[in-house]
Amino acid sequence: AQSVSQHNHHVILSEAASLELGCNYSYGGTVNLFWYVQYPGQHLQLLLKYFSGDPLVKGIKGFEAEFIKSKFSFNLRKPSVQWSDTAEYFCAVNADSGYALNFGKGTSLLVTP
């Protein structure tokens, strides 16, 4: 079955630490990849997306992600997190140009001062 896996369910980091959140998917065809973020009390917002081209994509607030096709992965990174990055992060895949987004279960990130 098609699926999206986020391996880290809860992550706690200190401010200025580096962040990497894993995302793997199990689709064999063409994929479009997204990372969304849900800050406390706010709605889902797009962090970044990959449709084609350069596999290293940059998003808002200093986030970036790398698409590695051979590993079916789309990991999210940020070199130095801030307290304001505390949120839930969701990886999502849109497969074969369909209209549904398939989401991972999410990673809850807590950044401590």
Added chain:
Amino acid sequence: KAGVTQTPRYLIKTRGQQVTLSCSPISGHRSVSWYQQTPGQGLQFLFEYFSETQRNKGNFPGRFSGRQFSNSRSEMNVSTLELGDSALYLCASSPGTGVETQYFGPGTRLLVL
């Protein structure tokens, strides 16, 4: 542009009742998708509408239905509510003409007692 709006924001219903949720997409967007978010299952795709036609449907029972109006506004209906239907219901809109980013609304939180 105004974002995606959803009404009502909160609802409390009892088992066996039915409920209708409403979503107004971003102006100019013709595609509306619905998702259910629960702590256990995460974000799951319900269905997607474009130009008043359902183009894609997720794996939910027939109690979950939707429709879209000519102005692209969409409604979602759940009949014969069950306790397990308690969730945050999210609506997302996109232009609908290809592979695109979906923009999410704040959601309707439904509690079934």
